[in-house]
Amino acid sequence: MAADTTEEAAQTADTTGSDDPTRTVDARTINGEPFSDIMAALTDLPEDGTVLLINSFEPKPLYSVLKRKGFEYETTQATDDEWRVLISKA
Template identity: 55%
Template sequence: MATEQRDSRTMDVRNIDGEPFGEIMSALDDLEEGENLELINSFEPVPLYDALSARGFTHETDRIADDEWHVHISPE
């Protein structure tokens, strides 16, 4: 069985001044059908997970280093 191939956009929020939540939500709104978002952050964004779920997204998180986390966000 073939797996679906998706395009991915990357958003690095480590250098955003202030709270990046609004920019993340805008990036999710701008995704085209079949696209994912890879979010790069300096900490695990646990509060974001409930918001993603409520908007119909799933996520997988990888800790790359103590101060680098990658969150792979996909529409359900």
């Protein structure tokens, strides 16, 4: 099966099981730089919404951009090669 396209990787999904929508961006499936996909997922994010970024490494360079744009984040390392960053409005 082919890897997800950029649009599919950034599609909105309710992964919380609650009324708060979570948009998931799995950067591992994106060919090339995922920055624009991450920013697209953050566009028009509801006040109570979140973006779950899944990556194969800790995306430290992204943190300063998120803070500058008014977002906060919580990072966890799920496995040796899987990092999860939950992003919300500050």
